[in-house]
Amino acid sequence: MTERNALANAKVNLNLIVQSPASDGYHPIRSLAISVDMADRLAMAISEEDLFECSAEDLNHEGNLAWRALVAYRNRSLTHRPIALRLDKRLPIAAGLGGGSADAAAALVLAKEYFSADLDAEVEIAADLGSDIVFCLQGGFAMLEGRGNDVKPIEPLPEDFALGVATPPFELSTGAVYRKWDELGEPEGPAIGGDALPPSMRDYPPLRNDLYPAAVAMEPGIAEWRDMVERTWSRPVFMTGSGPSLAAYFIDRDEANAAAASAPSGHRGSFAAEPVGSGVVLV
Numbered sequence: 001m002t003e004r005n006a007l008a009n010a011k012v013n014l015n016l017i018v019q020s021p022a023s024d025g026y027h028p029i030r031s032l033a034i035s036v037d038m039a040d041r042l043a044m045a046i047s048e049e050d051l052f053e054c055s056a057e058d059l060n061h062e063g064n065l066a067w068r069a070l071v072a073y074r075n076r077s078l079t080h081r082p083i084a085l086r087l088d089k090r091l092p093i094a095a096g097l098g099g100g101s102a103d104a105a106a107a108l109v110l111a112k113e114y115f116s117a118d119l120d121a122e123v124e125i126a127a128d129l130g131s132d133i134v135f136c137l138q139g140g141f142a143m144l145e146g147r148g149n150d151v152k153p154i155e156p157l158p159e160d161f162a163l164g165v166a167t168p169p170f171e172l173s174t175g176a177v178y179r180k181w182d183e184l185g186e187p188e189g190p191a192i193g194g195d196a197l198p199p200s201m202r203d204y205p206p207l208r209n210d211l212y213p214a215a216v217a218m219e220p221g222i223a224e225w226r227d228m229v230e231r232t233w234s235r236p237v238f239m240t241g242s243g244p245s246l247a248a249y250f251i252d253r254d255e256a257n258a259a260a261a262s263a264p265s266g267h268r269g270s271f272a273a274e275p276v277g278s279g280v281v282l283v
Contacts, residue, residue: 004113007039007281008106010091010273011098011136012163012247013240015207018178020186026147027178032154032204035139036163036273039281040089040103042066044110047084056089066103069129073111076121083114092269094171096241101132102279108137109280139279157277161198162252164233164259166270167245168225172215177242181214189213192236198249207238215243222246228264 014032021027052067054060062068066087074080085107091099108122126133131148143152181187193206201207216223222244229246230237237248250256256272263270 003045005043005283006106008102009035009039016209018210031144034141035276035279037276038271038273042106043086045084047082050082051084054087065100066107069104069107070111072125077115092167095167096243096245098132102136104133105136106280136279140277158200160200161249162256162274163247164256165247166263167268170219170244172243174242177214187213196236209239211242212239233259
């Protein structure tokens, strides 16, 4: 088998409504999530021994979610052939863009290609490893419910906007943000609605991210960054996931590219992206 490559597309939460934790400790959510065409790249090939390499030094170890996903699939396939997996990171880490989950989803797709095309275990493995991985396997546009692994696809894919994204210079732990949300008394986040949304999104109630107040409580600089980005981009800006990445709607990629290029200095990454129908793309 020659080397196979896959793109692991980022996930953006267009809203994120959080509910009180259930008896298992997890917070039920409702979230409109969409895949966008900014991606990490994974390459898998035959090897004489297991080998994992990642361009991000902090993630270059066998505890990486992508490697864990590949090994879990291989174990289910009852084969032990050695494999080499290389992960080239483009998405910022701990940024609310689902990068680790997207990488794991791409690793599962590559593992299915290599180990057993007949073994339909990827969704179950994804749910065991992390809720967002289930969506990233499918991608597109969907309503996420429960722990985030109840994925209800929505058609058609919105095509009337692009997103500008800027990641402030902070890293946040998802679990810590949820715990802070509990401590704060389960606040609602600021909402964007009406003409501030593209036409395809106006049939939904105003979109909000309930984790925003918790993220700001943990890192007040996020609010300062949101104010700066809103002034620079001259439009409402929202936080995706547990943060700190900030995003806004633009008419098309050209407009979003111009916005990304004008993002305040000091960010961990800024880019323009458009919705895509897949979470993982074999290339």
